[in-house]
Amino acid sequence: MNLPPPPSFRLDGKRALVAGASSGIGLACATALASHGAEVTLAARRADRLSEIVEAFIAKGWSADSLTLDVSDISATETAVEANGLFDILINSAGLARHSPALETTEVDFDAVNDLNFKGAYFLTRVVARGLIKAGKPGSLINITSQxxxxxxxxxxxxxxxxxxxxxxxxxxxxxxxxxxxxxNTIAPTFIRTPLAEQTLAIPERRAWIEDKIKLGRVGELSDITGAAVYLASDASNLVTGTALLVDGGWTAD
Known part of the structure; x- marks a missing residue:
C-alpha cells in the first residue's frame, strides 16, 4: 500500500536571515530554525548581544553567524544583505511600538514606528527576494506582524x-x-510574554482586557510562535503564500 509521504520540517542546506534576532520572538525563531538544520544569520543592532548568541548556537552544534543591522536604515540594510550572500529564508521580527491615544500621537513617534515596522520591512523583504530572483531560486519570506x-x-x-x-x-x-x-507570508501573534509585552501586562485593567479577548484564556509564550516559523520556512508549507498565520489564541475569531 502506498501511503502519502509525510512533510519534512527540516531546513538542512538552507540559509536563513533573522532580523530582530537579539531577543524575544526573533531570537526564539532563530533558535527554532537553527535546531531544524538551517544556517542562521542573526541580525540586529546590538553587535555584542549577537556575538553572545552566536557563541551559544555554535556550542549547540548549530550553524550561525551575525550581521549588525538597523532595518530602518534602508541603504545600509540593502548593502549588508547583498554583501552577505543569498538567503533562502527571511524572518523579519524587527519592530517598534510607541503606544498613545491617536489624538496624542507625535510626528516623531509616527515616523519612528513607520520607518521600522512598515518601510524597513518592505525593503528588507524586497532585497532578500531580489537575491533569490537573481539566483533563480525559490524561498520563504516571513514578516512577524501582529493580530x-x-x-x-x-x-x-x-x-x-x-x-x-x-x-x-x-x-x-x-x-x-x-x-x-x-x-x-506573515505570522500574526497575540500578546506574547516578552519583556516588551510585560509593560502592558503589568497594568491590571489591560491584562484583564487581553485575557478576555484571548479565547484560550492565556497570554502567548515564545514557544507558541516557533512552530509556525518552522512550518512557514520549511517545504511543509509549499502551497502557502500571501496569507497571515494567526497565532492569536482566537482573539480575531469574533
Missing part, C-alpha cells in the same frame, strides 16, 4: 496601521513572485 494587523487596539493607531500595511504588501508581493517559487 493588530487584522483588528484595532486601544492606543495603537500607528502600530495597527503599520501592521495592516505589512499584511497588505505581503499579499501583493506573494502575487508578484508566486510564479518564481517565492512565498511571502
Amino acid at each position: 493588530m494587523g487584522q483588528v484595532g487596539g486601544i492606543d495603537r493607531a500607528v502600530y495597527c496601521g503599520t501592521k495592516h500595511a505589512v499584511e497588505g504588501f505581503t499579499k501583493a508581493m506573494a502575487i508578484e513572485w508566486g510564479q518564481l517559487g517565492i512565498r511571502v
Whole structure:
C-alpha cells in the first residue's frame, strides 16, 4: 500500500536571515530554525548581544553567524544583505511600538514606528527576494506582524496601521513572485510574554482586557510562535503564500 509521504520540517542546506534576532520572538525563531538544520544569520543592532548568541548556537552544534543591522536604515540594510550572500529564508521580527491615544500621537513617534515596522520591512523583504530572483531560486519570506494587523487596539493607531500595511504588501508581493517559487507570508501573534509585552501586562485593567479577548484564556509564550516559523520556512508549507498565520489564541475569531 502506498501511503502519502509525510512533510519534512527540516531546513538542512538552507540559509536563513533573522532580523530582530537579539531577543524575544526573533531570537526564539532563530533558535527554532537553527535546531531544524538551517544556517542562521542573526541580525540586529546590538553587535555584542549577537556575538553572545552566536557563541551559544555554535556550542549547540548549530550553524550561525551575525550581521549588525538597523532595518530602518534602508541603504545600509540593502548593502549588508547583498554583501552577505543569498538567503533562502527571511524572518523579519524587527519592530517598534510607541503606544498613545491617536489624538496624542507625535510626528516623531509616527515616523519612528513607520520607518521600522512598515518601510524597513518592505525593503528588507524586497532585497532578500531580489537575491533569490537573481539566483533563480525559490524561498520563504516571513514578516512577524501582529493580530493588530487584522483588528484595532486601544492606543495603537500607528502600530495597527503599520501592521495592516505589512499584511497588505505581503499579499501583493506573494502575487508578484508566486510564479518564481517565492512565498511571502506573515505570522500574526497575540500578546506574547516578552519583556516588551510585560509593560502592558503589568497594568491590571489591560491584562484583564487581553485575557478576555484571548479565547484560550492565556497570554502567548515564545514557544507558541516557533512552530509556525518552522512550518512557514520549511517545504511543509509549499502551497502557502500571501496569507497571515494567526497565532492569536482566537482573539480575531469574533
